[in-house]
Amino acid sequence: MSNPAAESDTRSLEHRLDALQAGPAAAKPRRLNWLSSVWPPVVAIAVLLLIWQSYCWIAQPRPDLYPSVIDVWSAIVANWQSGRLPMALGTSLSRGALGFVYAIILGTLVGFLLVEVPLLRRAFGPIISGLQVLPSVAWVPAAILWFGLSDATVYFVILMGAVPSIANGLIDGIRQVPAHIRRVGLVLGAGPVALHRFVLFPAALPGYLAGLRQGWAFAWRSLMAAEIIATGGKLGFGLGSLLQQNRELADLPGVLATVLTILLLGILIEVGVFTPIQRRVLQRRGLTEAR
Amino acid sequence: MAAQAAITLSHVTKEFTGGVRVLDDINFTVSPGEFICIVGVSGCGKSTLLNIIAGLESASSGSVEVPSGRASVMFQDPSLMPWLTARQNVELALRLRGIGREERKAEALRLLDLVNLRDATEKLPHQLSGGMKQRVALARALAQDRAVLLMDEPFAALDAVTRDLLHDELERVWRETGRTIIFVTHNVREAARLGDRVVLMTARGGHIAHEWSVTVERPRQIEEPSVSTIAGSISGALRAELAKVHNV
Numbered sequence: 109m110s111n112p113a114a115e116s117d118t119r120s121l122e123h124r125l126d127a128l129q130a131g132p133a134a135a136k137p138r139r140l141n142w143l144s145s146v147w148p149p150v151v152a153i154a155v156l157l158l159i160w161q162s163y164c165w166i167a168q169p170r171p172d173l174y175p176s177v178i179d180v181w182s183a184i185v186a187n188w189q190s191g192r193l194p195m196a197l198g199t200s201l202s203r204g205a206l207g208f209v210y211a212i213i214l215g216t217l218v219g220f221l222l223v224e225v226p227l228l229r230r231a232f233g234p235i236i237s238g239l240q241v242l243p244s245v246a247w248v249p250a251a252i253l254w255f256g257l258s259d260a261t262v263y264f265v266i267l268m269g270a271v272p273s274i275a276n277g278l279i280d281g282i283r284q285v286p287a288h289i290r291r292v293g294l295v296l297g298a299g300p301v302a303l304h305r306f307v308l309f310p311a312a313l314p315g316y317l318a319g320l321r322q323g324w325a326f327a328w329r330s331l332m333a334a335e336i337i338a339t340g341g342k343l344g345f346g347l348g349s350l351l352q353q354n355r356e357l358a359d360l361p362g363v364l365a366t367v368l369t370i371l372l373l374g375i376l377i378e379v380g381v382f383t384p385i386q387r388r389v390l391q392r393r394g395l396t397e398a399r
Numbered sequence: 400m401a402a403q404a405a406i407t408l409s410h411v412t413k414e415f416t417g418g419v420r421v422l423d424d425i426n427f428t429v430s431p432g433e434f435i436c437i438v439g440v441s442g443c444g445k446s447t448l449l450n451i452i453a454g455l456e457s458a459s460s461g462s463v464e465v466p467s468g469r470a471s472v473m474f475q476d477p478s479l480m481p482w483l484t485a486r487q488n489v490e491l492a493l494r495l496r497g498i499g500r501e502e503r504k505a506e507a508l509r510l511l512d513l514v515n516l517r518d519a520t521e522k523l524p525h526q527l528s529g530g531m532k533q534r535v536a537l538a539r540a541l542a543q544d545r546a547v548l549l550m551d552e553p554f555a556a557l558d559a560v561t562r563d564l565l566h567d568e569l570e571r572v573w574r575e576t577g578r579t580i581i582f583v584t585h586n587v588r589e590a591a592r593l594g595d596r597v598v599l600m601t602a603r604g605g606h607i608a609h610e611w612s613v614t615v616e617r618p619r620q621i622e623e624p625s626v627s628t629i630a631g632s633i634s635g636a637l638r639a640e641l642a643k644v645h646n647v
């Protein structure tokens with residue numbers, strides 16, 4: 109019955125067709141890729157600093173109101189050497205990181221719960237979206253009254269900022285999983301837990317990551333705002349507190365130095381953490397062109 | 400006959416909400432190892448019938464028996480997990496069956512070799528052509544190790560050359576694995592090329608209009624005169640079905 113010659117002919121034809129039709133497998137060299145995303149913002153910052161410094165050289169404005177780049181740089185060095193900047197950096201970063209971890213845990217749990225229970229989703233979905241719009245600084249006064257000037261106040265504000273975004277990212281991600289992917293999971297015999305673990309959660313990862321990214325941005329902003337408003341008591345000394353202290357000293361170069369530090373940190377985390385993770389996830393799924 | 404049927408449908412009826420009767424008193428049996436093709440115009444209820452056999456939908460009345468347990472299913476969309484390589488996609492099916500890690504890899508590679516994808520095991524779905532994706536999906540369906548394989552227009556989106564090669568491939572895989580296959584298509588030539596038996600559904604009303612036994616020796620060619628003759632006769636019946644709809 110079977111004809112081995114014809115069969116091997118089919119197989120080799122198929123191989124040729126595969127070679128013609130399959131997309132290129134070549135991954136681009138990663139280092140080049142990373143560099144190409146780093147140099148444009150670096151150049152942009154350099155240009156902005158240059159314009160600022162040139163203005164100060166040419167127009168000679170009052171240095172206490174319009175300090176030059178060099179004055180601000182000196183303030184950074186001075187704040188660093190006095191130990192205030194390292195301490196503030198350490199406090200804010202560790203609070204931000206810990207608060208964000210809490211927010212991930214809570215946001216993910218809330219997200220899964222709302223995905224699983226449609227009634228809860230219909231009830232709480234709009235509230236969570238509303239909370240996303242509410243600036244979480246608005247919670248600072250209440251938090252101070254509840255928790256006093258303690259770290260709990262700061263963590264509370266971070267959670268209120270980040271949890272809604274993370275939960276919403278997960279909910280949207282799972283809701284956007286194509287029906288045929290879900291169906292294949294069922295056809296392959298996945299039970300409820302396996303379906304979430306092996307199919308729905310990985311499929312929702314791009315949306316979840318977008319939620320995490322936004323959640324971090326909100327967490328970081330909330331933290332800075334909380335630190336500016338709430339100082340003293342048992343609260344540690346963070347970047348927001350440094351900002352506030354420099355303002356009280358009428359030290360504008362110090363204020364700008366702190367703002368620049370906060371900005372730089374934000375850029376570093378964006379470019380160094382979220383962008384590469386997101387890009388890898390999307391590229392693996394063929395969702396972005398390499399460039 | 401002593402041999403137990405692989406699939407038995409008796410008096411299967413399906414109505415969707417709104418009272419439209421998509422399937423009406425469908426009866427047929429499929430023998431183990433048989434390759435059945437179901438043809439019919441779009442919207443006649445082929446997918447509904449297949450989903451009922453697969454257990455993805457329930458019949459409104461009547462009974463469906465698949466003694467070997469649940470069937471595995473392939474759809475027109477390969478529906479590979481886009482974050483997993485070809486091998487990992489097949490391994491997922493094995494994992495959900497409870498197969499251990501070591502065995503999983505070897506078995507996945509064996510199945511991918513069976514569908515002639517030995518060189519593409521580490522590629523991601525977006526790096527594969529449509530035909531290759533559908534072969535990964537076939538390997539994944541085979542990984543479920545179920546006696547019955549249901550296929551819903553799996554090659555409808557592929558170009559003709561790729562489809563011809565996949566017919567050869569599927570025929571070989573079927574012979575080597577001894578599966579019972581129900582293959583749904585609206586392509587009459589495809590049905591005549593592949594099936595031991597071809598079942599034509601009425602365009603409306605959800606009945607079986609006609610059945611053909613295809614005794615052409617395998618392996619077959621789609622352009623073979625004996626295949627074309629049967630395709631011609633199915634095609635004629637299909638047009639007659641359509642004509643009835645227009646006359647109503």
Ligand SMILES: Nc1ncnc2c1ncn2[C@@H]1O[C@H](COP(=O)(O)OP(=O)(O)O)[C@@H](O)[C@H]1O
Pocket residue numbers: 415416421439440441442443444445446447448
């Ligand atoms: N879930 C559903 N609810 C209501 N009507 C449906 C549903 N699924 C399919 N139908 C209808 O049933 C008929 C048969 O559909 P289907 O089985 O998909 O046909 P085929 O696969 O032969 O093209 C169509 O008229 C379709 O509109």
Ligand SMILES: [Mg+2]
Pocket residue numbers: 445446447551
């Ligand atoms: Mg269909």
